[in-house]
Amino acid sequence: MKTETEALGCFGLPGAFTAEAMTSFFSEEDRTVLYFGTFEELVGAVRTGKVRYGILPIENSSTGGITEVYDLLRGSGCFITGEKCLSVEQYLMGVPGASIEDIRRVYSHPQGFRQSRDFFRRHPRMECIPHFSTAQSADFVGREGKKEQAAVAGQLAARIYGLRILAGPINMSTVNCTRFFVISGKKEKVEGADKITLVLSLAHEPGSLYRALGCFEKGGLNLMNLESRPRENHPFEYFFHIDVMGNLEDPAVHEVLEALQKNTVSCRILGNYRADRGGAS
Amino acid sequence: MKTETEALGCFGLPGAFTAEAMTSFFSEEDRTVLYFGTFEELVGAVRTGKVRYGILPIENSSTGGITEVYDLLRGSGCFITGEKCLSVEQYLMGVPGASIEDIRRVYSHPQGFRQSRDFFRRHPRMECIPHFSTAQSADFVGREGKKEQAAVAGQLAARIYGLRILAGPINMSTVNCTRFFVISGKKEKVEGADKITLVLSLAHEPGSLYRALGCFEKGGLNLMNLESRPRENHPFEYFFHIDVMGNLEDPAVHEVLEALQKNTVSCRILGNYRADRGGAS
Numbered sequence: 196m197k198t199e200t201e202a203l204g205c206f207g208l209p210g211a212f213t214a215e216a217m218t219s220f221f222s223e224e225d226r227t228v229l230y231f232g233t234f235e236e237l238v239g240a241v242r243t244g245k246v247r248y249g250i251l252p253i254e255n256s257s258t259g260g261i262t263e264v265y266d267l268l269r270g271s272g273c274f275i276t277g278e279k280c281l282s283v284e285q286y287l288m289g290v291p292g293a294s295i296e297d298i299r300r301v302y303s304h305p306q307g308f309r310q311s312r313d314f315f316r317r318h319p320r321m322e323c324i325p326h327f328s329t330a331q332s333a334d335f336v337g338r339e340g341k342k343e344q345a346a347v348a349g350q351l352a353a354r355i356y357g358l359r360i361l362a363g364p365i366n367m368s369t370v371n372c373t374r375f376f377v378i379s380g381k382k383e384k385v386e387g388a389d390k391i392t393l394v395l396s397l398a399h400e401p402g403s404l405y406r407a408l409g410c411f412e413k414g415g416l417n418l419m420n421l422e423s424r425p426r427e428n429h430p431f432e433y434f435f436h437i438d439v440m441g442n443l444e445d446p447a448v449h450e451v452l453e454a455l456q457k458n459t460v461s462c463r464i465l466g467n468y469r470a471d472r473g474g475a476s
Numbered sequence: 477m478k479t480e481t482e483a484l485g486c487f488g489l490p491g492a493f494t495a496e497a498m499t500s501f502f503s504e505e506d507r508t509v510l511y512f513g514t515f516e517e518l519v520g521a522v523r524t525g526k527v528r529y530g531i532l533p534i535e536n537s538s539t540g541g542i543t544e545v546y547d548l549l550r551g552s553g554c555f556i557t558g559e560k561c562l563s564v565e566q567y568l569m570g571v572p573g574a575s576i577e578d579i580r581r582v583y584s585h586p587q588g589f590r591q592s593r594d595f596f597r598r599h600p601r602m603e604c605i606p607h608f609s610t611a612q613s614a615d616f617v618g619r620e621g622k623k624e625q626a627a628v629a630g631q632l633a634a635r636i637y638g639l640r641i642l643a644g645p646i647n648m649s650t651v652n653c654t655r656f657f658v659i660s661g662k663k664e665k666v667e668g669a670d671k672i673t674l675v676l677s678l679a680h681e682p683g684s685l686y687r688a689l690g691c692f693e694k695g696g697l698n699l700m701n702l703e704s705r706p707r708e709n710h711p712f713e714y715f716f717h718i719d720v721m722g723n724l725e726d727p728a729v730h731e732v733l734e735a736l737q738k739n740t741v742s743c744r745i746l747g748n749y750r751a752d753r754g755g756a757s
Binding site for chain 2: 254255256257258259260262263280305309325367368369370372374401402404405408409411412415417418419420421422423424425427428429430431433
């Protein structure tokens with residue numbers, strides 16, 4: 196029997212790190228994949244049901260949270276139903292026949308450059324030109340076919356766009372992981388869910404964050420991540436995006452959420468999903 | 477008597493928002509100003525004493541913290557000696573004679589585009605091309621002299637680079653402030669200092685952030701800002717950059733710092749300076 200085919204939405208292009216995360220999360224091979232050039236288009240397609248699930252990066256272990264995605268998910272009405280951590284290695288790649296001495300202009304997503312800062316410090320002759328994504332840079336360099344141009348992207352992109360690896364991995368950190376979220380337009384119960392992402396809005400008064408964190412502490416919920424994001428039109432007030440370990444059906448978690456309702460202006464659950472322990476130790 | 481002339485280091489170019497913040501912070505007019513194209517070069521010049529003070533943006537009230545600056549300051553050995561909040565308004569500007577209908581390509585810093593997202597959603601014909609800074613975009617558009625090109629930058633940049641305002645303010649938030657830090661290579665006592673920036677490194681164990689925040693709470697120090705930044709090579713562990721109100725000479729603050737030493741892996745003070753209450757209410 197053929198499994199049901201439901202379209203997946205993927206940020207970026209074939210060969211992008213997000214596409215790699217997608218194929219390792221969704222094992223079925225008979226799904227249609229639509230690629231989206233911006234986070235906003237992808238989230239819109241998930242919300243309106245054009246695709247069943249979407250996958251997009253949320254955080255890199257060297258460069259931090261992808262703030263645009265935090266801000267989009269907060270108000271999107273979408274739900275996080277999965278997470279995937281992927282070890283990310285950046286490579287310098289050029290057209291066949293090019294050597295590292297030929298390279299004058301390098302294209303990549305700004306994150307690719309930031310993760311590879313030290314390499315470019317040692318190669319000041321290479322001009323770094325920001326591009327929309329690592330995979331798009333590889334595609335662009337492949338199509339232009341110029342020996343003096345290179346891209347910074349993953350190995351898969353080199354294979355897909357016919358480029359040759361000239362150096363790498365060139366990222367500074369020996370451990371460089373990116374964390375991805377799988378999102379859905381519908382709330383759904385995930386079997387074995389053990390991680391919760393929520394957004395708190397706090398009163399602008401002393402101790403409000405401390406009291407909110409106290410609710411998790413008292414309930415024994417382990418805080419995994421906390422990211423503050425600005426509230427627009429309220430200068431220097433913040434939303435707090437928080438990941439804690441837990442399952443929403445656990446009575447202890449219920450109690451924590453009730454305590455949070457009393458100690459915050461608002462507390463919204465963005466998802467309850469299975470933590471991926473694969474990428475990091 | 478002429479006051480001592482000591483060079484100031486400013487991020488960006490004349491006409492940039494940072495330059496505006498600088499002139500409103502340093503009232504003396506006889507200082508030499510050196511401009512730096514990257515945060516890294518500026519911080520390096522401050523550290524080595526090439527300039528006495530440096531000024532650079534740290535946070536925008538709509539788009540959040542400038543993570544690259546957080547990461548640079550943490551390990552730089554520089555000290556924060558002042559803060560300035562500036563109300564920031566973005567304008568679309570073109571060459572004299574151009575009208576808004578002519579514009580096809582717009583140059584700006586990605587922050588300029590993010591702050592003006594809604595405007596560009598309403599003008600899909602305009603292609604947004606990332607540039608190094610708002611002021612550099614204005615300079616570039618002025619020198620190219622093409623009617624179909626525009627920049628997103630502040631009013632001062634339009635005046636300096638001879639451009640005409642075509643639309644604006646085009647930033648979405650009615651209140652859009654950027655916060656700047658003044659940094660020095662030397663530790664110095666700032667009169668009337670009432671705000672402290674510090675960086676905590678916490679044990680990777682449950683409750684560590686809650687306990688650290690408890691030290692501020694018990695000492696009655698009001699938390700103004702908290703930004704988490706990744707620890708390189710320690711996937712999904714974080715530094716916490718924290719601003720609290722207080723003066724390092726206050727015995728109550730001493731007690732808090734002592735308690736923090738016991739409840740954190742490390743606690744480093746980046747500066748004690750006067751809070752600027754000008755930009756935000």
